[in-house]
Amino acid sequence: MALDHRRVPGPEESQAPLLYAVPGQAAPEAPGREAAALRPLLARAGLLSQAEGSASLELGGGTKVLCAVRGPREAAEGRGRLLCEFRRAPFSGRGARPRPGPAAAARERELGLALQEALAPAVRLARYPRARLELTALVLQDGGSALAAALSAAALALADAGVEMFDLVVGCGLCRAPGPGGAWLLQPSEAEERAAAARLTVALMPGLNQVAGLLGSGQGGPPESWAQAVRLGLEGCQRLYPLLRRSLLRSAERRAAEADPPQS
Amino acid sequence: MASVVLSEAEKVYIVHGIQADLRVDGRGCEDYRCIEVETDVVSNTSGSARVKLGHTDILVGVKAEMGTPKLENPNEGYLEFFVDCSANATPEFEGRGGEELATEIVNTLYRIFSSESTIDVKSLCINPREHCWVLYVDVLLLECGGNLFDAISIAVKAALFNTRIPKVRVLEDEEGSKEIELSDDPYDCIRLNVENVSCIITLSKIGCRHVVDATLQEEACSLASLLLSVTSRGTLTCMKKLGNGSLDPESIFEMMETGKRVGKKLHTSLQKILDKEESLGTTRQKVSD
Numbered sequence A: 001m002a003l004d005h006r007r008v009p010g011p012e013e014s015q016a017p018l019l020y021a022v023p024g025q026a027a028p029e030a031p032g033r034e035a036a037a038l039r040p041l042l043a044r045a046g047l048l049s050q051a052e053g054s055a056s057l058e059l060g061g062g063t064k065v066l067c068a069v070r071g072p073r074e075a076a077e078g079r080g081r082l083l084c085e086f087r088r089a090p091f092s093g094r095g096a097r098p099r100p101g102p103a104a105a106a107r108e109r110e111l112g113l114a115l116q117e118a119l120a121p122a123v124r125l126a127r128y129p130r131a132r133l134e135l136t137a138l139v140l141q142d143g144g145s146a147l148a149a150a151l152s153a154a155a156l157a158l159a160d161a162g163v164e165m166f167d168l169v170v171g172c173g174l175c176r177a178p179g180p181g182g183a184w185l186l187q188p189s190e191a192e193e194r195a196a197a198a199r200l201t202v203a204l205m206p207g208l209n210q211v212a213g214l215l216g217s218g219q220g221g222p223p224e225s226w227a228q229a230v231r232l233g234l235e236g237c238q239r240l241y242p243l244l245r246r247s248l249l250r251s252a253e254r255r256a257a258e259a260d261p262p263q264s
Numbered sequence B: 001m002a003s004v005v006l007s008e009a010e011k012v013y014i015v016h017g018i019q020a021d022l023r024v025d026g027r028g029c030e031d032y033r034c035i036e037v038e039t040d041v042v043s044n045t046s047g048s049a050r051v052k053l054g055h056t057d058i059l060v061g062v063k064a065e066m067g068t069p070k071l072e073n074p075n076e077g078y079l080e081f082f083v084d085c086s087a088n089a090t091p092e093f094e095g096r097g098g099e100e101l102a103t104e105i106v107n108t109l110y111r112i113f114s115s116e117s118t119i120d121v122k123s124l125c126i127n128p129r130e131h132c133w134v135l136y137v138d139v140l141l142l143e144c145g146g147n148l149f150d151a152i153s154i155a156v157k158a159a160l161f162n163t164r165i166p167k168v169r170v171l172e173d174e175e176g177s178k179e180i181e182l183s184d185d186p187y188d189c190i191r192l193n194v195e196n197v198s199c200i201i202t203l204s205k206i207g208c209r210h211v212v213d214a215t216l217q218e219e220a221c222s223l224a225s226l227l228l229s230v231t232s233r234g235t236l237t238c239m240k241k242l243g244n245g246s247l248d249p250e251s252i253f254e255m256m257e258t259g260k261r262v263g264k265k266l267h268t269s270l271q272k273i274l275d276k277e278e279s280l281g282t283t284r285q286k287v288s289d
Helices: A102-119 A146-160 A190-194 A223-259 B008-019 B099-113 B148-162 B216-221 B249-283
Strands: A041-045 A053-059 A063-074 A081-088 A131-141 A170-176 A184-186 A198-205 A210-221 B035-039 B047-053 B056-067 B078-085 B125-127 B131-143 B164-166 B168-172 B178-182 B189-191 B199-206 B209-212 B224-230 B236-242
Touching: A041 A146, A041 A223, A053 A146, A063 A146, A081 A102, A081 A146, A102 A131, A102 A146, A102 A210, A102 B099, A102 B236, A131 A146, A146 A170, A146 A198, A146 A223, A170 A190, A170 A210, A170 A223, A184 A223, A198 A223, A210 A223, A210 B249, A223 B236, A223 B249, B008 B199, B008 B209, B008 B216, B035 B148, B035 B249, B047 B148, B056 B148, B078 B099, B099 B131, B099 B148, B099 B236, B125 B168, B131 B148, B148 B199, B148 B249, B199 B216, B199 B249, B209 B249, B224 B249, B236 B249
Parallel strands: A081 A131, B078 B131
Antiparallel strands: A041 A053, A053 A063, A063 A131, A170 A184, A170 A198, A198 A210, A210 B236, B035 B047, B047 B056, B056 B131, B125 B131, B164 B189, B168 B178, B199 B209, B199 B224, B224 B236
């Protein structure tokens, strides 16, 4: 097609408008928050009909994660295996739509592996020889602490599927504010995570008080600072535990009510 | 990771020995095996290093090429990591067997180097938004003898220390078109400052104690390990739990303290070796040229 000189051709590749934002236009300062404040949590188990177990977890401030478990399915190898997949919806992030490429796929694989390593201590895989459990975590909206929410949702989904577990796994995200001597904040929002100097996700089995997973990076400072962060995260996990248990009980009651409807 | 078959009796032997701070090869719980570091082994690269840690053999080559800066960071160059698990290492790596391990290593390396202060990427910029140096770091696993992450991080640090990036000048015409000129002198180059590059320390939990630098047999006995990336100043930049077991919170705090101690020692000895190799210069004996 001949080049049309009356029109202004746009760039050949599409880019997000945020790249051209003038730096220094700071967002209105959010009111200061308490470091150990937990965001409101909404957890529901048993909502997908096609999966053996499913759970949805929403954190106040906009993190929504959906998790589904399929299995146990027959597998060729001798030992039971848990295969985890972590996926983000393309519209889940605040910035540009991520280009599907090796970098994004590698990051999702890393988080899938982190999910699997955190859930493996909790699941009694020895009871499922020659079987595989497939777990998919889908982040619908990333408003901060997405991996931690995915961990809790995954544990709920496994429990909802009736997989034998030693304990639920509760995940908690933390981040360290930038600047020297920044404090560690529990369950950061998306803006706090973006500006953070260091990020950490802890996964705890609260009933057994065992740390199931740990993933952190950034300039967190000396080990004492990281130890303080881990303690804060574990405390947050202990506080979230009763909420997750209650949601499981509610879904079990709902299932029982559907199975035999109450006599009218 | 390469696996070795151990009987129950052997596992009990290893666990009980570690309880008494005595490992199978006579080391203490916080001792490394003998590490051999050699830089400038491959002459076609901008920098290279080979590290032998017991039976683990790693070869890292760094090639500096000119590319376009990323959109989000127009004033910086960047590093790209690739890991190749060669089939020589263990038969499990044949074909696509080593891909999962390679992805894990690459992701850990990216995680460590994504921290801003590790490498001064602003010095890799030639023309903002147009040209920059891209360092392609290729890691080759030649032999797998336990404790891969530590050996790889040492090799990457040594290779980056050894990297020589040629100096370029940017000439601008009257029309504004830029031309890049490479300096004629092959020894005129910029070196990278690797002071803030961290080293990975993997601490494996065996029984109730943790060990540094586990061999393949010890890795088979450990249920969970903690991977820490320690800088020369003793700060941690990355923390990751590996393995299918769980860790007690108290053990994690102990492991972090051990990691900091061992990391600082490792950094000082590594820096000594690298400076010594550097000072030898052209008088260093090379087998072939």
